[in-house]
Amino acid sequence: xxxxxxxxxxxxxxxxxxxxxxxxxxxxxxxxxxxxxxxxxxxxxxxxxxxxxxxxxxxxxxxxxxxxxxxxxxxxxxxxxxxxxxxxxxxxxxxxxxxxxxxxxxxxxxxxxx
Amino acid sequence: xxxxxxxxxxxxxxxxxxxxxxxxxxxxxxxxxxxxxxxxxxxxxxxxxxxxxxxxxxxxxxxxxxxxxxxxxxxxxxxxxxxxxxxxxxxxxxxxxxxxxxxxxxxxxxxxxx
Numbered sequence: 487x488x489x490x491x492x493x494x495x496x497x498x499x500x501x502x503x504x505x506x507x508x509x510x511x512x513x514x515x516x517x518x519x520x521x522x523x524x525x526x527x528x529x530x531x532x533x534x535x536x537x538x539x540x541x542x543x544x545x546x547x548x549x550x551x552x553x554x555x556x557x558x559x560x561x562x563x564x565x566x567x568x569x570x571x572x573x574x575x576x577x578x579x580x581x582x583x584x585x586x587x588x589x590x591x592x593x594x595x596x597x598x599x600x
Numbered sequence: 601x602x603x604x605x606x607x608x609x610x611x612x613x614x615x616x617x618x619x620x621x622x623x624x625x626x627x628x629x630x631x632x633x634x635x636x637x638x639x640x641x642x643x644x645x646x647x648x649x650x651x652x653x654x655x656x657x658x659x660x661x662x663x664x665x666x667x668x669x670x671x672x673x674x675x676x677x678x679x680x681x682x683x684x685x686x687x688x689x690x691x692x693x694x695x696x697x698x699x700x701x702x703x704x705x706x707x708x709x710x711x712x713x714x
Contacts, residue, residue: 518700529604529692529705530643576642580700587699590643 488512490579492591499567500599507562507594509577519560520578520588521551530576536560547571572598602627602695604706612712613683620679621709623693628673630697634666637690637708646691648699649676683713 489512499505511517518537522530534545541553551562560577577591603626613619623632631650635643647655647668655668670676680687690710694703 520702522705527708527710529707530694532702532704535702582700587645587648588703592642 488579488581488586488589490577490589490591492577492594494594495592496595496597498597498599501569502566504565505563505567505571505596507575507577507596509560509562509591511558511560511577511579513558513581516582518580518582519551519553520580521545521549521560521562522576522578522590523547524574524576524593526573533562533575567596567598569598569600571596602629602704604693604695604704606691606693606706606709608709609707610710610712612714614714615684617683618679618681619683619711620677621691621693623676623678623706625674625695629695630673631695631699632670632676633694633696633703634668634676634678635692635694637692639689643692646678680711683711685713687711688713 491510493508520535521533523533524530533549534543536543536553544550549564551560553560574593574595576593578588580586580588605624607622633648634646637643645658646661647657649655649668649670651670651673665681667679690708692708694705696703
């Protein structure tokens with residue numbers, strides 16, 4: 487069965503430090519990849535997506551992610567985090583060759599310490 | 601992108617009652633989705649609602665418990681019927697053009713059943 491894994495349920499980081507949130511999925515065949523952010527008491531907001539083309543994708547708020555087909559990963563990075571980045575981050579994948587629905591990972595809670 | 605609103609934003613309901621959640625979009629959209637997000641967990645798709653056809657429910661969700669209406673291309677409702685404390689969750693609606701592509705989310709409805 488297709489699956490999405492976010493290994494880190496919580497990531498504490500000091501302000502202005504770099505961060506990487508990890509995401510792996512079960513198959514590299516024909517995937518679309520997404521990262522969403524959920525701020526407290528809000529819905530989900532699309533950070534970035536990969537459909538095709540360059541494997542390095544830049545999103546909003548200074549985030550970027552890299553598609554690695556051989557490792558079936560789509561890790562999210564930011565070189566310097568801010569307090570306002572405190573939120574829950576969800577990786578999501580769909581397999582367009584099978585017209586599958588989007589599957590969300592379990593989420594990573596990013597907490598920024600001053 | 602699309603702007604999505606949900607009503608109510610939160611509610612506290614008694615066991616055995618029903619609650620209808622409304623989802624309004626500022627533009628016409630093909631597909632609308634309803635998700636459940638239980639405390640501290642990821643999103644679980646309840647059903648997909650296309651205008652003019654019956655909603656398609658995911659495994660573990662049934663129409664009698666979660667009836668959905670989609671009367672036009674900008675509006676949908678989800679009813680949570682005969683509620684129990686286990687139904688306490690955040691309910692999110694989202695919209696998209698295709699099942700496997702990016703989705704835009706409403707702010708969610710936080711439901712507490714006592």
